[in-house]
Amino acid sequence: MTDNDRVSRRTEVLTNHLLRRTPPPSLLRPLPCLSYSPPELSNTISFDTREMRKLMDCHNLEDRDWLFSLILQSPLFNPRHRAGRFFVCPDYNQPMEHQRQATMKRIAYLLDKGVFRGWLTGNGPEQELRKLALHEVIGMYDHSLAVKLGVHFFLWGGAVKFLGTKRHHDKWLNSTENYDIKGCFAMSELGHGSNVRGIETVTTYDSNTGEFVINTPCESGQKYWIGGAANHATHTIVFSQLYINGSNQGVHAFIAQIRDSDGNICPNIRIADCGHKIGLNGVDNGRIWFDNVRIPRENLLNSVADVSPSGEYLSAIKNADQRFAAFLAPLTSGRVTIAVSAVYISKISLAIAIRYALTRRAFSITPNGPEVLLLDYPSHQRRLLPLLAKVYAMSFAANELKMMYVNRTPKSNKAIHIVSSAYKATLTWNNMRTLQECREACGGQGVKSENRVGNFMGEFDVHSTFEGDNNVLMQQISKALFAEYVASQKKKKPFSGLGLEHMNKPLPVIPSQLTSSYIRNSEFQIDLFHLRERDLLRRFAEEVSEYQSRGESKESAFILSYQLAEELGRAFSERAILKTFMEAESTVPAGSLKVNQIIAC
Numbered sequence: 001m002t003d004n005d006r007v008s009r010r011t012e013v014l015t016n017h018l019l020r021r022t023p024p025p026s027l028l029r030p031l032p033c034l035s036y037s038p039p040e041l042s043n044t045i046s047f048d049t050r051e052m053r054k055l056m057d058c059h060n061l062e063d064r065d066w067l068f069s070l071i072l073q074s075p076l077f078n079p080r081h082r083a084g085r086f087f088v089c090p091d092y093n094q095p096m097e098h099q100r101q102a103t104m105k106r107i108a109y110l111l112d113k114g115v116f117r118g119w120l121t122g123n124g125p126e127q128e129l130r131k132l133a134l135h136e137v138i139g140m141y142d143h144s145l146a147v148k149l150g151v152h153f154f155l156w157g158g159a160v161k162f163l164g165t166k167r168h169h170d171k172w173l174n175s176t177e178n179y180d181i182k183g184c185f186a187m188s189e190l191g192h193g194s195n196v197r198g199i200e201t202v203t204t205y206d207s208n209t210g211e212f213v214i215n216t217p218c219e220s221g222q223k224y225w226i227g228g229a230a231n232h233a234t235h236t237i238v239f240s241q242l243y244i245n246g247s248n249q250g251v252h253a254f255i256a257q258i259r260d261s262d263g264n265i266c267p268n269i270r271i272a273d274c275g276h277k278i279g280l281n282g283v284d285n286g287r288i289w290f291d292n293v294r295i296p297r298e299n300l301l302n303s304v305a306d307v308s309p310s311g312e313y314l315s316a317i318k319n320a321d322q323r324f325a326a327f328l329a330p331l332t333s334g335r336v337t338i339a340v341s342a343v344y345i346s347k348i349s350l351a352i353a354i355r356y357a358l359t360r361r362a363f364s365i366t367p368n369g370p371e372v373l374l375l376d377y378p379s380h381q382r383r384l385l386p387l388l389a390k391v392y393a394m395s396f397a398a399n400e401l402k403m404m405y406v407n408r409t410p411k412s413n414k415a416i417h418i419v420s421s422a423y424k425a426t427l428t429w430n431n432m433r434t435l436q437e438c439r440e441a442c443g444g445q446g447v448k449s450e451n452r453v454g455n456f457m458g459e460f461d462v463h464s465t466f467e468g469d470n471n472v473l474m475q476q477i478s479k480a481l482f483a484e485y486v487a488s489q490k491k492k493k494p495f496s497g498l499g500l501e502h503m504n505k506p507l508p509v510i511p512s513q514l515t516s517s518y519i520r521n522s523e524f525q526i527d528l529f530h531l532r533e534r535d536l537l538r539r540f541a542e543e544v545s546e547y548q549s550r551g552e553s554k555e556s557a558f559i560l561s562y563q564l565a566e567e568l569g570r571a572f573s574e575r576a577i578l579k580t581f582m583e584a585e586s587t588v589p590a591g592s593l594k595v596n597q598i599i600a601c
């Protein structure tokens with residue numbers, strides 16, 4: 001059997017599945033096992049792979065290729081040469097300390113090659129897209145490397161940039177980009193993770209010396225899980241309650257040095273290691289205690305609020321809720337990168353599982369007949385191909401989120417916060433489900449570290465917890481939608497933004513006779529998603545009001561309506577993903593990427 005035959009056969013299997021054709025019996029042919037040849041070695045692929053890649057990766061293709069080639073060139077990335085091709089993958093069998101050192105060596109190499117140039121000192125959408133593209137490539141190689149960079153550039157650097165002002169930018173951005181200093185981001189505590197407002201670290205101001213004094217008042221106030229803190233970080237952003245003249249002004253962000261340039265821990269700072277984790281062992285997560293640590297007044301990141309030398313609290317934002325929300329701004333970029341990374345990891349694992357399903361045979365259905373290729377089993381198709389379709393659709397949503405983020409304006413910040421929270425939760429949950437299915441679809445081979453999928457499960461599980469626990473994010477999305485609903489009802493104003501405009505139109509009508517072609521019609525499909533979101537939003541608002549009318553506070557009414565809140569969060573995300581996909585699809589010209597008009601009609 002030639003390469004061409006193999007490629008045609010593979011295409012035939014996939015096409016039959018997508019068109020829901022009954023596969024002809026001739027699909028079962030006596031082929032020798034392991035004769036599969038990967039698509040990239042074939043020159044007869046029925047669609048233009050470069051165009052497909054452009055559509056999927058969306059931007060900075062050359063920069064991505066440049067970084068791929070840098071990775072392949074260095075022994076630090078464990079390149080292995082097999083059958084004329086290079087494979088790179090971190091060695092997860094190494095002890096934790098070795099993995100942490102490997103992360104730092106890789107960072108030093110990439111720094112030397114200029115990969116991080118402009119990541120903080122550059123401005124504008126082009127610079128941001130380059131940074132995001134390079135970060136995505138790094139994440140496909142190793143999650144620890146991406147997270148360690150994410151903490152340094154997106155969390156520490158992002159906090160300095162977005163919460164700080166010129167004095168902080170001048171002092172810290174360049175030195176962060178050059179790795180003269182190493183930053184971390186100490187928000188979570190042992191006693192408070194999702195509930196950031198409840199953190200217990202306390203900061204007071206001493207007007208005699210012009211210094212802030214940061215203190216960990218109790219064991220549950222120790223900073224916990226802080227990426228980079230255990231071994232390498234020299235500086236941290238500290239989130240703390242700020243007390244001025246005995247009055248709590250709420251959570252604020254400060255810069256504190258925790259190690260000197262030789263790596264010695266600073267006086268009045270105590271640090272401990274969080275230890276081995278189920279994944280991400282190339283990141284040194286640590287715990288930090290502050291024992292009345294003194295920092296200059298200028299180290300308050302003061303774009304949201306400031307304290308004068310004499311100790312007067314100053315903020316243009318009078319509302320404490322809005323002030324708190326402003327301090328969470330650095331987390332948005334993290335959610336964007338996590339959502340995008342989840343899509344890439346799903347793609348990698350599906351590629352591995354589907355390729356395996358095109359080589360592996362199990363059981364014959366006739367005596368002495370050929371064994372059946374895994375992907376010829378309808379059950380195997382059912383397990384993998386809908387996940388492939390889903391992650392394909394989610395790619396467009398992730399790309400759109402990135403574009404929203406890099407083109408943000410003060411007006412779009414609210415929408416970005418809600419959409420990034422929704423996609424972060426939905427795409428990471430989908431990733432975990434995809435990884436589990438791919439792991440099982442590869443049988444025993446899925447368990448082998450070298451085949452990556454199993455390792456991904458440990459590595460990426462934390463996606464659903466950090467930078468906003470997914471369940472908590474779902475509740476926040478529903479609360480935001482509730483606020484839109486109430487505002488629109490009270491002011492008798494049409495819905496505008498967040499894709500809720502469909503709520504202004506009459507209810508879509510579902511015909512009593514649903515023919516096959518009607519069900520496959522994309523207008524009908526989006527109508528169903530609109531109906532579901534609309535119904536859940538109305539029911540959620542009614543349920544919350546009902547609880548309130550029985551004397552519950554608004555907060556407790558939200559808690560009691562948790563089930564509808566979670567379903568609404570999912571309905572919002574899935575409608576937004578489908579809509580983005582349909583809009584993207586309509587802009588792709590007919591050609592090799594859109595061969596199958598039948599599917600859409």
Ligand SMILES: Cc1cc2nc3c(=O)[nH]c(=O)nc-3n(C[C@H](O)[C@H](O)[C@H](O)COP(=O)(O)OP(=O)(O)OC[C@H]3O[C@@H](n4cnc5c(N)ncnc54)[C@H](O)[C@@H]3O)c2cc1C
Binds near residue numbers: 193468470
């Ligand atoms: C590997 C790793 C790296 C990290 N890196 C950093 C870092 O660099 N800097 C940093 O500041 N933090 C970091 N974190 C901390 C992370 O942000 C927190 O773990 C996260 O915010 C969740 O907090 P928690 O662990 O206290 O869980 P909790 O908030 O205690 O949540 C536990 C469970 O309770 C549920 N729950 C919580 N509240 C509610 C509610 N209102 N209603 C219903 N259910 C609820 C959640 O859904 C979750 O399932 C990291 C964590 C990990 C694991």
